[in-house]
Amino acid sequence: MIGVSSDIPGDAQQFHPNIGSSEPAEPSFARARRLRLHTHHELVAIMRTDSPVCHAEGLAAHTQVYIRNGSQPIAATLYQVEGDFLAGDEIGLSEAAWVALGVEEGTVVQVGHAPPLESIACVRQRIYGHRLNGAALTSIVGDVVAGRYADVHLAAFLTATATLPFDEDETYHLTRAMVEAGDRLCAWR
DSSP states (O other), X not given: OOOBOSOOOGGGGGSXXXXXXXXXXXXXXEEEEEOOXXXXXXXXXXXXXXXXXXXXXXXXXXXXXXXXXXXXXXXXXXXXXXXXXXXXXXXXXXXXXXXXXXXXXXXXXXXXXXXXXXXXXXXXXXXXXXXXXXXXHHHHHHHXXXXXXXXXHHHHHXXXXXXXXXXXXXXXXXXXXXXXXXXHHHHHO
């Protein structure tokens, strides 16, 4: 059974910090399983509630998790199931997550908590009436393009921009960030 392992490939030790300890964290692994679940663009992962990975990582339903296949991680929303739908060492992936990871059936992937999104603090500031600078908008667009924003994050950003319309500087910086993202933004759709 695949779970917490000390046989760690490459830079996997840096996947997430071991909070409260000077020891490097031991990452958790699971076998990828294609569920053929169509979620449009949302990256979804499903694991058993009694999964060793969920217990080792402290993962609960509807949390953001990082899943890594090699060097490119994705952030996905985790849902949990009970029973034999999945084996205890499997992580089921939606079509969008499957394609984003580029895995094959049974590929061993690394699973852990997604780190907090720094750009969400910018969205929160905007909700409270603060203007956003170019760096903040570039960070937000970068996280959107990288697939790190779940639908709830996108809704918060839209709420923030609808509550207080952009001024000229914000409009310029958002447009510039989107142009710089270029093909990456089009590919995300």
